[in-house]
Amino acid sequence: MKMTCVEFKSGRRFVGRLPHGKDLITSIETFCKDSSIHMASFSLIGAVSSATFGSYDQKQQVYVTTTEKAHLEIVTCTGNVSLLDGNPVVNAHIVLGDKQGKITGGHLFSETVIFAGEIDLQELTGKPLERTYDDTTGLMLWRK
Amino acid sequence: MKMTCVEFKSGRRFVGRLPHGKDLITSIETFCKDSSIHMASFSLIGAVSSATFGSYDQKQQVYVTTTEKAHLEIVTCTGNVSLLDGNPVVNAHIVLGDKQGKITGGHLFSETVIFAGEIDLQELTGKPLERTYDDTTGLMLWRK
Amino acid sequence: MKMTCVEFKSGRRFVGRLPHGKDLITSIETFCKDSSIHMASFSLIGAVSSATFGSYDQKQQVYVTTTEKAHLEIVTCTGNVSLLDGNPVVNAHIVLGDKQGKITGGHLFSETVIFAGEIDLQELTGKPLERTYDDTTGLMLWRK
Numbered sequence: 030m031k032m033t034c035v036e037f038k039s040g041r042r043f044v045g046r047l048p049h050g051k052d053l054i055t056s057i058e059t060f061c062k063d064s065s066i067h068m069a070s071f072s073l074i075g076a077v078s079s080a081t082f083g084s085y086d087q088k089q090q091v092y093v094t095t096t097e098k099a100h101l102e103i104v105t106c107t108g109n110v111s112l113l114d115g116n117p118v119v120n121a122h123i124v125l126g127d128k129q130g131k132i133t134g135g136h137l138f139s140e141t142v143i144f145a146g147e148i149d150l151q152e153l154t155g156k157p158l159e160r161t162y163d164d165t166t167g168l169m170l171w172r173k
Numbered sequence: 174m175k176m177t178c179v180e181f182k183s184g185r186r187f188v189g190r191l192p193h194g195k196d197l198i199t200s201i202e203t204f205c206k207d208s209s210i211h212m213a214s215f216s217l218i219g220a221v222s223s224a225t226f227g228s229y230d231q232k233q234q235v236y237v238t239t240t241e242k243a244h245l246e247i248v249t250c251t252g253n254v255s256l257l258d259g260n261p262v263v264n265a266h267i268v269l270g271d272k273q274g275k276i277t278g279g280h281l282f283s284e285t286v287i288f289a290g291e292i293d294l295q296e297l298t299g300k301p302l303e304r305t306y307d308d309t310t311g312l313m314l315w316r317k
Numbered sequence: 318m319k320m321t322c323v324e325f326k327s328g329r330r331f332v333g334r335l336p337h338g339k340d341l342i343t344s345i346e347t348f349c350k351d352s353s354i355h356m357a358s359f360s361l362i363g364a365v366s367s368a369t370f371g372s373y374d375q376k377q378q379v380y381v382t383t384t385e386k387a388h389l390e391i392v393t394c395t396g397n398v399s400l401l402d403g404n405p406v407v408n409a410h411i412v413l414g415d416k417q418g419k420i421t422g423g424h425l426f427s428e429t430v431i432f433a434g435e436i437d438l439q440e441l442t443g444k445p446l447e448r449t450y451d452d453t454t455g456l457m458l459w460r461k
Contacts, residue, residue, distance in 0.1 A: 032436065034349040043433040044253070044297060045178030045212070046317070047307050060176040070253050070332070070360070072216070074266040076229050084416040086365050087432055093416045100231040102279045104248050104266045105393050105412075107360050109332070109435060120435065122362040122392045122410055123411045124268055124420065125247075127363030128228040128237045130277040132268065133418040135390045144231055145310045146263065147253060149175065149214045153332060165337050166409040173334070188358070188397070188441060190324030193453050204320040216360070216395050218410040220373050244375040246423045248410045249393050268393075268412055270374040272381045273420040276412065288375055289454045291397060291408065292320065293358045315446070 033173060040152030047075060047146030054119045054139045061110050061117035067157035069110040075103045075146025082123055082135040090167030094138055101125040103146060111158040111171065177317060184296030191219060191290030198263045198283045205254050205261035211301035213254040219247045219290025226267055226279040234311030238282055245269040247290060270317040321461060323435050327438030328425040335363060335434030342407045342427045347407035355445035357398040363434025364389045368412055378455030383424055389413040391434060399446040
């Protein structure tokens with residue numbers, strides 16, 4: 030089995046601020062819906078006042094999640110936007126750091142509350158990828 | 174409140190080496206000044222011979238910084254360039270790893286001394302974003 | 318000494334799935350060879366069923382590597398493709414997270430076995446950068 034990719038064109042490129050006090054995933058998905066973005070790649074940095082993230086249990090096929098009710102830096106967060114049931118959905122992973130430089134993170138979940146953040150989002154045009162259930166992994170992956 | 178973005182066009186794309194023994198932020202800012210870059214997004218990997226990074230104390234509104242005088246991998250470093258008082262300034266976050274695979278990091282500060290590094294910097298053209306004091310967070314954020 | 322960059326044009330942009338059960342670096346290099354990609358930047362997220370990563374000993378000029386035979390999230394992985402002896406080679410760094418949110422990582426090596434993953438790869442066109450031995454660091458860096 031090989032890497033299976035689809036070629037896209039670069040659409041609009043958006044750079045801006047994430048809203049203080051709001052949920053990270055919801056903010057990005059709302060922006061995409063409002064801007065008719067169906068497919069995108071993004072990267073962001075900033076800080077949160079609380080965060081939820083997880084790691085996938087590959088045997089049990091469930092995410093084990095952690096909520097940190099703490100002020101943390103978003104040391105990095107990269108992800109993509111594609112379609113699930115016709116709606117733009119975010120798949121992103123996040124690395125968080127505390128005041129001692131201790132690092133944690135994983136798959137990004139709601140609720141993760143933004144303190145401040147700066148996003149660079151590249152719209153990708155062409156036929157958007159769609160998520161569907163994948164038997165091998167139990168994850169919602171892009172339809173082949 | 175919502176995510177507030179500005180649309181940019183992709184300008185020049187630069188890929189290359191970071192200078193051995195020099196400060197990371199200063200190197201990028203000097204390159205941008207020399208190349209008349211006012212707005213950009215970048216990503217880099219490499220190694221440092223010492224690093225300074227911090228985490229923002231959201232209550233006290235000050236950065237708590239740490240200096241590691243150690244040889245560390247730059248496991249990831251993403252950030253942007255925009256204008257402060259008319260000059261290109263870097264805002265970047267860094268993840269660092271040691272020989273035991275132990276990870277640390279946060280908001281990137283000077284002085285962080287490059288051992289080796291490879292950068293991919295995308296110039297963004299359009300009206301560059303400008304940083305100004307933000308009352309809510311105490312940070313220098315992009316003017317709305 | 319300054320940051321030394323080469324300007325590239327954006328070529329094709331590929332987004333897609335990484336193959337379950339295969340080696341990460343080999344998968345990307347094979348894709349590049351099959352698609353005649355000589356220079357690229359990429360970012361990916363996902364999960365692995367085992368991973369090998371390292372940190373460079375700047376004095377001894379050797380990589381110290383670690384293999385984790387564990388199911389881990391790829392919290393972030395960024396890198397580039399350029400030429401070594403005429404073939405596309407990957408240089409990438411990886412951040413991994415476990416079910417307790419404990420983070421590890423460093424310079425990516427084979428063998429790192431993909432469980433699932435999503436890659437965004439931007440081809441860069443122009444004269445591709447070539448790797449050659451660098452006396453100062455002992456690393457295979459881009460020829461100046």
